[in-house]
Amino acid sequence: MGDSLWFITLLQEKPLVxxxxxxxxxxxxxxxxxxxxxxxxxxxxxKSK
Known part of the structure; x- marks a missing residue:
């Protein structure tokens, strides 16, 4: 689950990214x-031909 945490912080800091x-x-x-x-x-x- 540690991998998804950096993504969540990225969303909070840079929502556009x-x-x-x-x-x-x-x-x-x-x-x-x-x-x-x-x-x-x-x-x-x-196959049908």
Whole structure:
């Protein structure tokens, strides 16, 4: 739990930095999910042909 404490203090001192990290993390999660779905649908198309 010691690793998350520095993140909490960072959020308290620099909320914008924490907000930016959160946005990047969300974008990465959303993007990787879309990429996986895209690749999966491509594979499915190849199998059906």
């Amino acid at each position: 924490g907000f930016a990290i959160g946005l990047v993390f969300l974008a990465f999660m959303f993007g990787s999910k879309n990429l996986v779905m895209h690749l999966y649908s491509k594979k499915k198309d190849k």
